[in-house]
């Protein structure tokens with residue numbers, strides 16, 4: 186998809202309404218515990234300041250259910266944001282003409298949590314028009330919110346010339362590189378708990394990939410559908426038909442599906458539970474499959490050696506509970522090594538995936554890690570994201 190970039194925008198002397206994602210995690214003392222999303226917004230803000238625009242930042246924070254809630258105010262962002270920019274950002278509880286008139290070229294203002302208004306999540310045209318009337322351009326820089334047709338993530342774009350911010354641009358360029366026009370062979374690793382949350386994703390991927398690795402709890406559903414005994418493992422037996430349909434579709438599309446060849450089982454779902462690696466026909470009735478086994482990791486490494494592009498979503502086992510993080514850590518490290526050596530393009534995303542790859546110490550060597558959860562998944566499902574659609578240039 187061709188989209189409108191910041192470099193295409195007329196910015197000098199203009200007011201830019203900018204959607205960022207400041208929905209950051211907070212520690213027990215209320216401070217920002219992971220500033221990744223704030224850091225992601227800095228290049229666009231600096232760009233706009235240098236271009237001599239007035240910058241009006243919009244973001245949601247948490248789920249205030251359409252009414253003001255002081256506990257979910259965005260004001261706590263001002264201090265870390267100002268420090269990172271080396272410039273004092275102003276905060277305003279509301280967006281109005283006086284707030285904009287008080288600004289000079291290069292100034293930045295952050296407006297209170299967009300979800301304090303119920304109209305935000307309804308995608309209300311009136312609210313979008315009101316916000317748009319205070320600016321000249323709209324910059325969408327929050328890919329992580331782009332799967333929602335909310336006022337600030339998409340609808341304002343119907344009333345103003347709209348451009349991708351630099352974080353959005355990086356996201357879209359890397360995602361295109363991984364799935365729109367990737368270098369073949371293309372391989373995906375899809376793990377996680379359940380098939381039920383990833384049916385659309387698997388169905389879309391088998392049409393586009395050469396190799397699809399299914400891991401984590403969801404692999405149990407596929408193994409059970411093939412007639413393997415999975416004991417007490419997490420398994421959606423009612424989705425056996427769905428799993429078989431996905432495998433048939435993959436075969437027709439020439440996509441090779443890789444399931445675990447061996448597994449690590451335990452009797453208890455807890456860290457450091459006594460465990461053993463075993464073959465698929467050695468899973469006892471009271472066993473739980475909690476990770477892929479060492480043979481599977483070797484097999485994945487062989488496939489990664491052959492692949493040119495790798496897309497990763499979801500852990501291969503119960504990675505929060507050591508030692509059931511082993512296959513995820515080993516496979517991620519191998520992918521990172523190949524990527525660092527310039528032999529693989531590796532793109533990853535989706536909630537737990539970022540945590541799993543950071544835990545493996547592999548995150549920095551991946552080509553790109555999306556900070557988006559739901560938006561990354563919907564993009565992998567092949568869906569049109571409303572907040573990306575407004576950026577389309579043809």
Ligand code: AMP
Nearest residue numbers: 377378401402419474475499502503504
């Ligand atoms: P998801 O949110 O769908 O990406 O799933 C991630 C969750 O799946 C993590 O919390 C993992 O602990 C969990 N998970 C992965 N493999 C297994 C497994 N074999 N049994 C139980 N839970 C698992």
